[in-house]
């Protein structure tokens with residue numbers, strides 16, 4: 001018997017859905033689909049223990065009311081609520097280093113809407129482990145998706161560990177350089193901003209009272225966002241070279257440069273934890289669906305964080321795609337058929353394009369020291385301040401309370 005040439009026949013693992021990418025959107029989608037009875041595998045080359053560890057990512061997210069509703073519907077919000085900081089007030093002003101904010105400030109107050117806080121600040125170190133812990137019946141595979149072959153009734157994904165997974169639909173949650181999207185022939189539109197965001201948590205003497213500040217400096221905006229307790233998250237945007245130089249500074253030198261930008265309205269400030277730097281760019285996929293492939297989160301759209309909406313948009317994708325797939329399954333349709341996936345694309349396309357145009361435009365208008373533009377935007381802020389109806393519209397939009405909202409964003413199971 002010649003055992004040397006005998007090869008075991010390896011059958012591919014089969015599931016309804018394979019999600020490529022176990023970031024925040026990939027895990028949230030895996031939970032939503034699995035809770036509704038679909039069989040789900042989730043593949044990511046980075047081990048879950050590494051992704052869920054403290055200090056993995058320094059971001060804190062301004063989650064909209066809609067995103068909070070989704071976390072509540074998935075059974076995650078109760079455990080996160082104590083660690084979240086409610087956003088009660090947003091103040092936006094033009095500023096220059098050492099001068100403090102311009103007197104023309106735009107002010108959004110949560111009492112202008114009925115739903116309570118306009119959103120909550122949630123730290124990545126709490127959100128990511130909460131999502132990973134809730135994966136339940138999802139099969140977690142520690143490998144990347146490296147290739148995919150589409151057939152009439154399925155798509156086969158080859159993983160970096162040599163396994164093949166055969167599914168009805170492959171969902172790309174693999175971030176803004178999505179290999180799954182590229183291999184599906186989906187091109188992207190976008191550019192680098194030549195900016196980077198310096199992110200850190202700051203402790204301060206005085207309470208922030210739930211107020212979020214956005215100071216527009218010529219180099220880029222500085223956001224000061226209220227975390228639980230006397231702490232705030234800062235997103236300090238600078239030109240790329242300068243950001244690199246600031247990243248290389250020690251903590252004391254860094255704080256010396258931050259203080260004149262931050263101001264003294266919260267008393268003395270100190271760093272709380274590590275500092276992080278994220279390069280900024282825009283990258284929008286030209287399509288969100290291809291035969292047996294759908295794109296979600298940054299794989300579909302990575303935008304400037306100026307409005308704190310990237311993850312909110314990603315969680316809206318999660319809610320819309322989960323609803324489309326679960327409805328299709330109930331009707332007995334093949335969930336990977338292109339016309340099913342196009343329902344998802346149609347639902348999300350306009351919203352995402354509007355977000356990309358708005359964030360790109362705000363960044364260009366506000367990261368600028370041209371005196372004419374500065375005067376125009378100060379007048380613009382003052383005009384919006386005087387129009388309560390318009391202010392309310394902005395608040396409802398940022399809180400994720402407008403448009404055709406998927407059920408999960410309304411706190412209901414699809």
Ligand SMILES: Cc1cc2nc3c(=O)[nH]c(=O)nc-3n(C[C@H](O)[C@H](O)[C@H](O)COP(=O)(O)OP(=O)(O)OC[C@H]3O[C@@H](n4cnc5c(N)ncnc54)[C@H](O)[C@@H]3O)c2cc1C
Nearest residue numbers: 021023024025062144145174175297298308309310311312
């Ligand atoms: C400074 C900053 C501040 C922000 N603040 C906010 C905010 O306040 N509010 C808000 O809503 N949004 C905010 N955002 C946006 C938000 O962080 C992102 O939109 C969100 O984290 C994207 O998550 P994701 O899961 O889609 O992608 P990613 O986080 O990029 O995850 C992609 C995953 O795919 C995996 N992967 C890569 N290649 C493969 C492969 N071949 N196969 C399988 N897996 C693979 C990676 O390991 C990773 O785990 C901010 C962004 C920045 C930069």
